[in-house]
Amino acid sequence: MTTRWGILGPGRIAHTFAADLALLPDAELVATGSRSLERAEAFAAEHGGAAYGSYEELVADERVDALYVASPHGVHVEHVRLALEAGRPVLCEKPLTLRATDAEALFAEARERGVLLMEAMWTACHPVVRELARAVAAGEYGAPRQLHAELGFVVATRASDDSDRLLDPALGAGALLDMGIYPLTFAHLLLGEAEELRGTAVLADSGIDLDVVVAGRYPGGAVATLGASMTSWSSRRAELATDTGRLVVEDFHHPTSVTWTPHDGSPVTVEGSEPVIGRGYSHEAVEFARCLDEGLLESPLVPHAQTLTLLRHMDDLRAQVGVRYPGED
DSSP: OOEEEEEEOOSHHHHHHHHHHTTOTTEEEEEEEOSSHHHHHHHHHHHOSEEESSHHHHHHOTTOSEEEEOSOGGGHHHHHHHHHHTTOOEEEESSSSSSHHHHHHHHHHHHHHTOOEEEEOGGGGOHHHHHHHHHHHTTTTOOEEEEEEEEEOOGGGSOHHHHHHHHOGGGTOSHIIIIIHHHHHHHHHHHOSOSEEEEEEEEOTTSOEEEEEEEEEEGGGEEEEEEEESSSOOOOOEEEEESSEEEEETTTTSOSOEEEEETTSOOEEEOOSSOOOTTTTHHHHHHHHHHHHTTOSSOSSSOHHHHHHHHHHHHHHHHHHTOOOTTOO
16 A cells, blocks of 8 residues: 655655655655745645645645654644644654653553554664664674764754754754764664663753763663764764674664674674665655554554653753753753
8 A cells, every 4th residue: 555644844854754755666745734835835846745834734634644743853742742633643753752751641642542653763663773683682793792872963064944943942952852862772772771871961051962971781781872962073883892793883873784893703794684765764654654554553663662761761861961941840
């Protein structure tokens, strides 16, 4: 079956998602909604489908089988709830919400309404990461001991609308929620649920975190150092040292392969379980469509429990470094 998609919020990430969606033979973009009809029309002219000047019109479109919410995470609760009330299955950009309690409420509402809701954590659906996580869990590279992953870029060089989103506390700005969620998720997928996380950060005058570093302890005695930055260009590199060698992902944010170097041997390239389509966002769309076809209310690759665990970790880390969003005590 062809899954007919609607996109709520035609921002930068939505353009990337739509471009990847176009590479899938069983997916079609049928509508885009924005608070600005002009922006929706410009997006539709580039990617196809109808254009709506309100989110209400978008979710009311009966042709939409699946809705991708790409608005800033500070307004995800409002937009996901709007979609759920209309009975629309939702793939919502990460983080699903600013805090775990809000995500709990959305998941409860989705279950009550019998509607599929999935966080768009595309890393967990990426074939290279999935194969790596499988092999590590199977012990094929020895016992994991130390992991490092970092992600960062200079926000001032981004497009103005994206910079606003990344710097505005009301929209959930900050390095942890926007970039830090990726190394946290990567560590979670490879090592399991963290037993302890300790963070330190540099805050802006507005109170948001500009740079954050996290030290973590994981099951089996593994440890990790994880970094996120809005002020510097990181390597985007991830490494996992085991008792038998070292795994290196040169760009874990958009991986194409992994290099395994045994302590007593030569480097070997490890490919994914299947070819990477486009920039990799297509795989979360494929997983969502599969869950929709099978009548599932949550994805096994991005289960509700995983989303909530990582949000609780970030709640705790924000409390440690002193980041509060409007309306929080």
